[in-house]
Amino acid sequence: MELFKPEFGLAFWMFIAFLCLFAILAKWAWPFIIKSMEDRADLIDKGVAYAQEAKMHRDNAKAEADKVLSEAHAKQNEILREAEKMRNQLIENARSEAAIEAKKVTEAAQVSIEQARKETEKQLRLEVGDLALQIAEKVIRRNIAGDDAQRALVDQYLSEVEAKN
């Protein structure tokens, strides 16, 4: 059977071809390719590790920022509350002061009104007396001598006026 008899020439060329191929590839190609592949695998591993680390850092930073933010919110609320309280107090103070002042003013006004009224009354009394006296003088000039009864009447009126005050 021809198929099972290895041909020397073919084996010879096969050997040469295989040897050359091996020599060329082993010298210039395989080490370089294998090294490149491994380098890149390392690079990718490192990249993944780096990315994970970066993610962790970012998560930490985010948590920190959240904390700071919530603290700031709390502080803001506190400040607002304080301000509100202060404002209320201020208004309250102002209101009570104003009330006191108003009361004082009212009292002063009342005092002066009272005084004025008394003054007026005194004046009026004098004027009324004078007027009465003038009226009486006129009446008297006409018939003072003979009319005692009328004089008594005038007196009575004056007393009444006095009693009214």
Next chain:
Amino acid sequence: MKKAITAIIAVVILALMAWGYADAARHSHGGLTEVNPQEIIFEHLGDTYGWEVPFSHSKRIPLPIIVKEKGGPWHVFMSSRLENGSEYQGFKIAEGGDYNNKVVQMLPDGSEYRPWDLSITKNVAGILISALLVLLMIFKVRNWYRKNGMKAPRRFTAALELVVDFVYTDTIRPIMGKEAPKYGPYLLTAFFFILTMNLLGLTVIFPGGANLTGNLAVTAVLALATFLITNFTGTKHYWKEMFWPEVPTALKCPVPMMQIIELFGIFTKPVALMIRLFANMLGGHMVVIVFILLIFIFGSMFGVAVGAGMTVLSLAMSLFMLLLDTLVSFIQAYVFTILSTMFISMAHVHAHHQEAVPEEVKD
């Protein structure tokens, strides 16, 4: 639309089949009754001087013939000079006899002498083309790395890198460990060379079609390489295990039984490598050809119509076989590589058995 295209393609293929069949029937001068399957099969699987031009039965691409005259100088000439049984400088291609289809020198006494023959035959040319293809492929990847450095590979480089990664990182390195960088280049070269030869052998037209790894000489050289590396790099402990294994003395002292078995083992391993690759590829090729020949066998037995009807079934089956052979091409290249890896690493055992001997992988 899709259906229309499919139908057109099917019609074209059927027409081509029928045309090919009619063409073949016209060319076989004695009619279809003279089909000799054995001759056709061995012609296709064997080696030839010159390479058939696709779709032409008679034309051949001439290749150089290099032969040494008996007791004389080397002769180099093109194979076209020996076509159709013609003689040139005393050489001709033998028809029948011990040296059927080989170049022989006609001695003055009329006998045939087989000279030293280093011709670039079809198979040698196929081997050189395969080697060139492997070189181009691997250097393309290497140059890509040189140019693009650490970028992610694309397209062809990525596809090839996947294979390199699978063979080297996932197979060779786990078995060999620290020694992987030392033997990796040999094993990777063997893998890609075998794979390329396998696939090129399955390609029907030039530059494929040469039955490379289905040839014993080719697989013998490949196995020899593994054999040489295994035994020349073997450690002291490997040889000690060979000649003084750790077994009861009765098995090794008066009658060197274990030694004989171990010695056989040295040779059976590469021979198994050689035969496995050879038989797998040869078998695949043979089945494909037989399926195709069924057309002509049926045609000669039951008439032309049956033969024509057989084309569809035959081609479907041989297409299936070709696809199977493509798978086998990958598997056998891988099996050769992984077994070589194991044989080499088994020759590197050290005294205290830190390495478990890997189990034999069955193909």
